[in-house]
Amino acid sequence: MKRPALFRALALCSLLALALGARQAFPDQGRRVKAFIDKNGASILKEYSEFLSIPNVASAAKNIRRNAEAIVAMLRRRGVEARLLEGEGCPPLVYGEIAQPGAKKTIIFYAHYDGQPIDPVQWKDDPWKPVLRDRRLEDAGKIVDRSAITFERGRDYRLYGRSTSDDKAPIMALAVAVDFLKSELTSPSINLKFLFEGEEEAGSPHLQGLLRKYRELLRADALFICDGPVDQTGRMQVTFGARGSMGLEMTVYGPNHPLHSGHYGNWAPNPISLLTGLLAGTRDQDGGIGIEGFYDDVRPVSEADKNAIAELPDIDARLRREYGLAWSEAGNARLASRILMPALNFRGLEAGAVGAKAANAVPAEARASIDFRLVPDQDPENVKKLVEAHISARGFHILWRDPTPDERINHAKLIKLEWEDGYPPYRLALDDPFGREVVRTLGAALSEPPLRLPALGGSVPMKMFADVLGIPVLGLPIVNYDNNQHGPNENLRLGNLWDGIAVFAALFSGLGQDWR
Amino acid sequence: MKRPALFRALALCSLLALALGARQAFPDQGRRVKAFIDKNGASILKEYSEFLSIPNVASAAKNIRRNAEAIVAMLRRRGVEARLLEGEGCPPLVYGEIAQPGAKKTIIFYAHYDGQPIDPVQWKDDPWKPVLRDRRLEDAGKIVDRSAITFERGRDYRLYGRSTSDDKAPIMALAVAVDFLKSELTSPSINLKFLFEGEEEAGSPHLQGLLRKYRELLRADALFICDGPVDQTGRMQVTFGARGSMGLEMTVYGPNHPLHSGHYGNWAPNPISLLTGLLAGTRDQDGGIGIEGFYDDVRPVSEADKNAIAELPDIDARLRREYGLAWSEAGNARLASRILMPALNFRGLEAGAVGAKAANAVPAEARASIDFRLVPDQDPENVKKLVEAHISARGFHILWRDPTPDERINHAKLIKLEWEDGYPPYRLALDDPFGREVVRTLGAALSEPPLRLPALGGSVPMKMFADVLGIPVLGLPIVNYDNNQHGPNENLRLGNLWDGIAVFAALFSGLGQDWR
Secondary structure, three states: OOOOOHHHHHHHHHHHHOOOOHHHHOOHHHHHHHHHHHHHHHHHHHHHHHHOOOOOOOHHHHHHHHHHHHHHHHHHHOOEEEEEEOOOOEEEEEEEEOEEEOOOOOEEEEEEEOOOOOOHHOOOOOOOOOEEEEHHHHHOOOOOOOOOOOOOOOOOOEOOOOOOOHHHOOOOOOHHHHHHHHOOOOOOOOOOEEEEEOOOOOOOOOOOHHHOOOOOOOOEEEEOOOOEEEOOOOOEEEOOOEEEEEEEEEEEEEEOOOOEEHHHHOOOOOOOHHHHHHHHHHEEEOOOEEEOOOOOOOOOHHHHHHHHHHOOEEEEHHHHHOOOOOOOHHHHHHHHHHHHEEEEEEEEEEOOOOHHOOEEEEOOOOEEEEEEOOOOOEEEEEHHHHHHHHHHOOEEEEOOOOOOOOHHHOOOEEEEEEEEEEEOOOEEEOHHHHHHHHHHHHHHHHOOEHHHHHEEEEOOOOHHHHHHOOOOEOOOOEEEOOOOOOOOOEEHHHHHHHHHHHHHHHHHOOOOOOOO | OOHHHHHHHHHHHHHHHHHHHHHHOOOOOOHHHHHHHHHHHEEEEEEEEHOOOOEEEEEOOHHHHHHHHHHHHHHHHOOEEEEEEEEOEEEEEEEEEEEOOOOEEEEEEEEEEEOOOOOOOHOOOOOOOOOEOOOOHHOOOEEOOOOOOOOOOOOOOOEOOOOHHHHHHHHHHHHHHHHHHHHOOOOOEEEEEEEEOOOOOHHHHHHHHHHHHOOOOOOOEEEEEEEEEEEOOOOOEEEEEEEEEEEEEEEEEEOOOOOOOOOOOOOOHHHHHHHHHHHHEEEEEOOOEOOOOEEEEEEOOHHHHHHHHHHHHOOOHHHHHHHHOOHHHHOOHHHHOOOOOOEEEEEEEEEEEHHHHOEEOOOOEEEEEEEEEEEEOOOOHHHHHHHHHHHOOOOOOOOOOOOHHHHHHHOOEEEEEEEEEEEOOOEOOOOOOHHHHHHHHHHHHOOOOOOEEOOEOOOHHHHHHHHHOOEEEEEEEOEOOOOOOOOOOEEHHHHHHHHHHHHHHHHHHOOOOOOO
């Protein structure tokens, strides 16, 4: 596939710009991006709405492919070399590239084009027919025509539809950032690679294999994961890591069928009692984890991390109010510091029945569901061993399948464990040269420097990219935090789309060549 | 209503018999009952099947009344004065009476004519068209015609249908026992009163009011509750008490909606953690209750209780095998002794979700359902106070309704409690004169003395009868323990019906006049 002539021309300009000191070449770029959006906003929204109208539920293979092909077309319209990277029995990756003669660095921007399943009855509007409102639905937002609005960033315009935020917004913003550079007759300071996945919401089961398969093509110096929301205050942020995750299902056994609690209560062992006793010992009510050795591999929080946290806005009191909480764990320790620590979260309980359905019986079994959040240098396999050792030490005989009748009779305390795969934790040092360069570039381009989040509380496959491609990875979210991600009435605050375009344009044209 | 002539005649014979030493008048009555059943078994089964064919789900008022009227007719056919005792907005009680001139004692036999709801798809046969099988369904029992069978007690004939066991069997057996006495041209040694309730399976919400309303009519010296199954070994038993019961629903609160466990896990308080910590402190895994003061009112187990338990067959090892248990609580202490102690049974848990539905979130709330079993001299109101004091002492702010947003923000640990009404415990001393007379009478009539169970593990309204009527109450079950009570394929072992007839006939004619 041939690289378009325009970009060859732009490349020459770029070399010239670099020679003239490209690192400070766009001090007022933000203002020019605004002018670009003022002029092109309606057509941007038209293109985005058409893209959003292609259903993208991860399980619908045909529509997923339509999305992939639409992105290829979208990139090619802009002169980006683009194509599908196929795998076995999975949606294709969309790959795009702008190779920049003379550029010393290559950066991958990753996002995903599949979306969460929808429950239409819960949606105010059709999730596949994007609707623009003048403010949030919760604030009685009214439908407005996209040609009739103005594009001031301060307004709270919202575009409603599946994947408006998660995660088609970065794809659209990246494409428009390319348009902006073209409109400026300038070119990227770096080689750009785009990588868009089609089954992130299904847990990215094929991503690692695809990265290995296309490792040569994906050779780069760093990668941005463009997913998730910005800070609750609306400030742009760069995330230097993410907690890992693991899931665990536990089933504890009582009698082989429920027994009348009058006739057998306090004779037949109660599985809820066995389970709650076990759970109560794994963590305290303040979030502290009681599994022996659990903290041994936890890397101490560095001074740099502490300093970065100190710079983050303190939103804890506001969040507690918003979430109806009188307190938060570890003595109201700050959220930003808590997500630098591992977490043991009880996500579910099920046994017998409660309320009107409760029967006076000793239940046959009791189940708990747990998710762990891990931090460097915890290793999921080692955590499994520690958890199982903790359970064994409490007298449980561990199985990884249902017990046989003989096992029930021969073991006083039986537990079935089912481990779910998850993500290992990842952390890039705050003083990593790439991270510093990104923060510098954005600081120069935006009205205020980006926040530096040492780690996202949630789990994204940063470590997978880092390990397979051997490069540093940063998280670069652009969308609003109140986007109803994964739920009904997902929306994108238009101001966040405009900011995203500015951010990507700043990185395309402003990232230097000398970090390593 | 006039008392039939026959019974007047029988009354005279009875007086004569008493004068001749009625207490030993029927040493071979069991043999004669058997001959009576051999002769009349087919017509007994015909009458019983017709009675069982009237649907008796407690919530269907019209059918419930048809049952009540059928029982009145059934009693009148036998010369028993019978009528309905009406209450406000509830099924009528069926009342019947055989007044015996010269008798010094009056005994009430209580049973209930309503049944549990049915789920037809789970039944092998129509629950309202009784079917006779030559053995249990589990043993591949085949349908047999009632006229073609023999009535040896050793056979395992089963009659399938709703309420075959629970609790129409005693009603039928009592009626046939009257027939038997008539066939013997003898009469009861005591005044008999029959009392059959129509909403026991709905929790007897009107029973106490009805007992108060008809207290004068129900004047008596003692009452039998004819409900529940006999011992698992098949031995006839008399129960001298029952544990009380109480229900409690607990809801513990976290954030006002589920929060992403990556972003908020180990910052937002986890309601499952709060709940499991609380539950783990209320009882240990061995059945011991950790609520301060819970055992203070527990009457020590008497020597007489211990002796009675020592006489019971030891079925614990067999039950553990049957129920798939390697152990039972309190170091394999005997079931019969454990049900003399109070129990705290966890009957249900619910929070978030487990398995495939588990979401990585801090749940908004966690619920537990508990039932207590109480023993003398525990008082439900005092137990409530102790439980609430225990919970308060652990820092929980207790509500009896949903929390307001302000309460959520102002209290670190919030819990909602919903108490369910239950039954207080009841215990008649093993050396109570009435109890002794019953054991003596049955011992003389049966091939072996009845077991004396100090208390039933389950809860029945013995104390309500004892308190309102001011008389001793005993439990006298007749049906087989494996009757599938409350479930599909409820059945009655015919041998138990025959035994029940013999037991009631023995009591009718053999109970002495001198106990008090």
